[in-house]
Amino acid sequence: MGAYLSKEHVSVKLFIDEEKNKVLFVQAGKDFLDVLLSFLTLPLGTIARLVSKNSNIQKVRVGSISSLYDSVVNLDEKQFWTPVCKEMLLRPRNSMEEYCQRIKLNIDDTEKMKYFVCENQNCSRESGALLSTFRNQKCKCGKPMNREIFLASSCTNEKVDYEGFVPDTASFIISDDLSVKPDTLSGTIFKPINLPESCNLDAIKQVTINVTRKEILDLLKCSLFSMTPLTHVFLKKNLVIENRNTQSISSFDTDCRDQKSKSREKKISVKLLVRKSSNTVLFALGGEDFADFVISLLTFPLGGVEYMLNGKSYMGSIDNLYQSISVLDHCNYLRSPDLVDKLNKSRLAHQFKICNQILPIDEASAFNYACYSKKEMYGEVRSSLVASNGCSWSFFDTCVHLEYLEPQSSTGEAYNRFAIGGRGFTKKPALYMVSDDLIVTPGSSTSAISVLTKLRIPLSDVVECDIDIGKNESLSIVKASLISSSALTNGFGPFLTKFT
Template structure:
């Protein structure tokens, strides 16, 4: 009789205040802390997809990110630059996937990156283009159907920064210890204390004394060992988005209905003092009495800003928001990185810098993306060795791994957002020439007068004299504010643009009053 494989599990030591039914803290090693740090590498779109599923806790919403994600799923691909664009937004690549592949419990079900080429061009004398999508046409007109096997050096290379020459050299050094280097983030011997709000601190006397100082109950706390499955890890991911006590809510199965306070939304004082230079304009239709934005009429450049949100690692968002996203547990987890000693606690001395500059995966950045979140780059010089099968390598120093393969071809990566393989990159997701309507919750659809009128009459029930149309200049600060609001509210446009409404253009409102007509498209 065949044996059934047991699901992966990890153990976690927790100290509980039984009187108040709350987790005081947990003591953990590599397995659990690696999982916590992997949360920071998840793209926002991946998080929205994961938390929409059942676990021990009910599915939950991730602010406006869930609405944005769902609207992409409902969008006809003809409004995007290619069919691959929709797939990229619904399954955004994790730029740190190599580090996460050996986690004891990995809840991210995004499929590993694959590489495709045109088989005919590989055989020919001319160098072939390689893509991470097979839904493309080669320059010769044939499909990208030939699957390539990447060597470890290629998988490492996108994690590097600097010039191609230096990147190639660094990758060569890392390849020698690839199995060890890419297994998670912290060392096997490190021990950590995790508070209920997900502050992570290396275990030492000072940490213990702080825990003793913060005890609120006179009853001695109880220690127990909990066995965690994938469902519990998914519970934890949900809890850190909606709760200030993530361990208690996920481990003790305590119902928690915390809703982020939309009135407390605020950018940092430093950002409020900066003058934002608008690079695009959007028209918004507002309810005067409620000061609420109902819809925005936008072009593809603004839609690309919103679609890019889905590709951003949440740790990169924390960086651009200076560790103040409004998600308390995520803030604490991200800011805890400053407590780690890169030589004593982390697998690599470069790990802190990598978390401090998390990037989107290669080719996932839109060409007009305003926010300072970069993408990883493949080395410019790639070669393909073939003898029966084809292998992808990065840089001449890696050829020694494939000395039995006697056919060599130079290849170049191309942007999967294209329909026909091109060497240049930097395309956006939304197709040019399309006018879109964006709701307050960031759901996106092609502009339709019928949809606008139907919503005004049935959903919002806003009389004509209550409507006001304005034009808002959108720059980096406006996009940043919308991004922050999108993670903690269901009214990203109203809340995110509230501080910028005083600088808007009001000609449209005056035109409406004089003409008695509302422009909807």
């Protein structure tokens, strides 16, 4: 937590109802809203890791995502195609990291993406050379790709303004439930702040405070569970954390985007062991495609999840924050018009989409790079990485076009950017057992016996079900995993016959 000891801060003006001991709203500028919007770009695995840290508020656990994260930590590396696969799940990349790296209080401690070529300089100068965004992957020549290469200072990827999300001069009114409105003269004077006519103006106190990274981490924690996160963080009110196991199961099959089933949609076959007396799923048993589906949830950005669920994740105040983007005038209150799409449909990072992806989420496109070697100077050959579209070559004597190395490859296979995605994370053939709270472990056909023995459940109280997971079922599981520690019971609930 060393990063959170920084004295960097952003200033906001609080408007507090002293009679009710409640934050009515805050008036804030670019720096604070940039931070709030960055929450939507964070992968679920990153969120699970960040909120497990101590700040002013105790560490918290998010639905079944936290237990899923912990189970991946405990999975043996031999279950994965390469050690990189496990790294991709535990420290997933943010597809908008270039924006987030430049905001004033970035709380994401994921290492910035770097580029590597083969340590054998002759290999990395050949036609069809490989480029990796992970250190020490094995090149096709067998040597490690550990030679870091940097973007040429004379050539940029594209002319993009990465300085956060909103303009420097913009001002915003952010209510206690994280609904965001521009501080504007349109409408009535009191419209942006929604003050009721009965409000006692004498009870409103204005306070300017400095917000540090530690408070931002507090705000992330509270925003996942509370409809009044500003009051919890800034007035130090206790936060009650509850995973909603009692949520109506039938609610999980509604409000998900693109509900129409397609005859040719991808399916994943699994077996469920259901306890009849409680109508709960004890565990699911499936192959590597099922394990990949579950563990890949850690790589999904929060905004992308909100998009799939049509802005109805029911995670605290996150829905309000997400829906606020759509109503902002993108010409005046975002740094570029395309940021609406980038935030509303936050994408997986490049090379993070699995080949059998049944969820409707896209992967960020990648730049096509070439490696240019500068002429030898003082006995040293210096190479630079540049985008292969429209850069002056006059300063370089050689050019090698690079292909991305597939992160799951242990033999130096190039990544096919025209395919849907890589091969996945876990090796095949294999069986995996996934518990109700998404703990993933290697499984077997005898897993049921072990579980029933441990829980002292009689055979007469269980039933085995075969189910095919398609888009609707997968969306329901995602929704349940965010707010419940019984993700399979609540996720599969709408699709199972009740056995009681």
